[in-house]
Amino acid sequence: MRGTLSIVGVGPGDPELLTIKAARIIGAARCVAFFAKRGRLGHARGIAAQWIDASAEQLRFEYPFTTELSVADPRYLADIGRFYERCAGLLAERLGAGIDAALLCEGDPFFYGSAMYLFDRLRGAFAHRIVPGVTGMSGCWSSADLPFTHGDDVLQVLPGTLERDALAARLRLGDAAVIMKVGGNLPKIRAALDEAGQLGRAIYIEHGTMSGERILPLASLDHSGPDAPYFSMILVPGRQGPR
């Protein structure tokens, strides 16, 4: 008897944007695992807190980094690989002992989620199911009252970690774009949007669907402040207006 691994998306931040399926599976899990930044309780755990059974084991996986390194950086690759191996090992111990485990993930697990790195390591050995969630971008464009893609619009989702020229080239293709992983990449992203002639259409949003939510045109965001928070995003909507 081996346990089942459920990888569960908890949505963009508002605890009410969890799905009914996620709430059920989290509530039934005897082990609930989640990632957390150094010194934090864990964002996904916070979103799902009310559904976690009080007697369930909680496994907190603390990231070895506090800032966003490029995935091309060799230090990042080596350290993060060891970290994911260790996390997968801890889950495998529980699953091997017949314990059902739920691994929580912000947004939707298979859309830029760290949970995929554990899934890749465990999928061959254990029964599993993936519970999709509402993405951060859906939460953000809904909060911003911003109809995003109509009809034949193409959507591009661009990590802010891309080089400036690559970002600008992609943005020049037009239609709708979402730029994720903003943080310290904001000045570069702003320059790429300007170069592509899209700065005037870009909306900046931080803490979308959460307390502290802030939505404004990117062009009117103060340049001189600290880095944008990790939970920030830039939205360039597709064609607007009724037809």
Added chain:
Amino acid sequence: MRGTLSIVGVGPGDPELLTIKAARIIGAARCVAFFAKRGRLGHARGIAAQWIDASAEQLRFEYPFTTELSVADPRYLADIGRFYERCAGLLAERLGAGIDAALLCEGDPFFYGSAMYLFDRLRGAFAHRIVPGVTGMSGCWSSADLPFTHGDDVLQVLPGTLERDALAARLRLGDAAVIMKVGGNLPKIRAALDEAGQLGRAIYIEHGTMSGERILPLASLDHSGPDAPYFSMILVPGRQGPR
């Protein structure tokens, strides 16, 4: 006293993939509106059925078309515009009389949802809120056990209604792609994928998260059958495998 318009995403098809917020708002609405194809009950209504109060008015908006026309087609533009005007008028009557209305939408409302056309017409006159939902694509890549975008991957969402050359040019940019609105566009989409050297990586999925779900490599899908159903999608995942 005017009513509030809630535009509510009901997710990809599995009724358990509705959010807790959607269930609450649908249950409280005195009027529940939804789109339906000719001769069908309405797919979004079917997903949300268990949450609709038995005494609520149900407004069924039947599309004037049964097939997908290009949004560039002048017949489409004229007829669909009149249809959306009529639907918006019916909702405005309820909202103007102080009745709270929920407009249901498959997937996520602001992501290729028809509900946007009513939102565009009503947003200036009535209080509103948008409840994001799990997209069809998230449901599909989760069902297909297909981690989709990692790290610096770019995601492109491409309507299958695009011309073959435009599709192939976009697909040649690489990384992850989702092709929506497959239906009768399947032969063209297959040709574009082949031209871009991506046919071997493409996964075909129909009725994702629903009964009748079917997932297979696009290259092994029978060419000679009828058109792909409306609820079908093609997924080209980003980089795969553990790091």
